[in-house]
Amino acid sequence: MKLFYSPTSPYARKVRVAAEELGLSARIALVSIDPWTDFSLRAVNPLGKVPALIADEGEVLFDSPVICEYLDALAGGGLIPPSGPGRWTARRREALADGVCDAAVLRLREGRRDDRRQDMIDLWSGAIVSALDAAEQSPPGLGEAFDLGQIALACMLGYLDFRAPDPNWRHGRPGLQRWYAEVETRPSMLMTVPPT
Ligand SMILES: N[C@@H](CCC(=O)N[C@@H](CS)C(=O)NCC(=O)O)C(=O)O
Incomplete structure (x- = not known):
């Protein structure tokens, strides 16, 4: 492939x-x-x-x-629960994480333009904050299976660290912070860290 x-x-x-x-x-x-x-x-x-x-x-x-x-x-399964509530939690987390990345990419590109529109930057920033707050309401549990929803959330938080370190998403979000500290050291995460 x-x-x-x-x-x-x-x-x-x-x-x-x-x-x-x-x-x-x-x-x-x-x-x-x-x-x-x-x-x-x-x-x-x-x-x-x-x-x-x-x-x-x-x-x-x-x-x-x-x-x-x-x-x-x-691979015969493993990352997407085949049925039950766990499946929809995983897919919802993936959709939320992808949506945050969409907003962060758009905000980054708009911010680089000379004639940038502040109202659009504010719109995307607001969506990012509200999605992070929603994720903090039910962060993945420590030691839970690292499924596709968790992978998407982890890559989203890694992207915010990389492209939008300020304000730090960790502020006021201890649940996400604790969970991310655990998963960011997985070999799969370490071998894919964005280059600085
Ligand atoms: N929904 C798509 C988003 C992919 C995406 O937007 N990728 C960006 C890079 S981070 C890209 O290739 N952008 C180029 C463009 O929009 O022309 C996915 O989940 O794969």
Whole structure:
């Protein structure tokens, strides 16, 4: 399999962490590409986004939730609870984390523009804060299985540390802070830390 990724993308990190946790990393060749400047990516993913996976059969898969679901199925399961409340907790956490990353990426790009719109930056900042507060209401338990929902949350918090360290998401969120301190030292997380 071939994974088109960028080392700074939180969505691509989620896929790489999932692959490592499932024991599939060795079967995936990584192709680093900058989706913002290299439009050859559209020949793989017409949306021009990372991550995109070319499976062994040649099928192209995107976006990150679909790729993670594919890898989970390929490995015979393990990261997405097959049924019951745990499944929906995992999927909701993934959707929340991906949404925070969407808002953080948009805010970062808007903030770099000379004619930036402060009202849009405030809108995305507000969504990030309210999503973090929602996550703090029911943070993953210490020692719980590191499923896809947790992987997505961990990659989201790692992305905020990397791109938006100030104000620190840890302030006023002891539950998330304790849990993240535990999971950020997992080998899958350490081997995918965004480059500084
Ligand atoms: N929903 C997508 C989001 C992917 C995404 O937005 N990736 C960013 C990099 S962090 C990208 O490739 N952006 C390029 C663009 O929007 O043109 C996923 O979960 O895979």
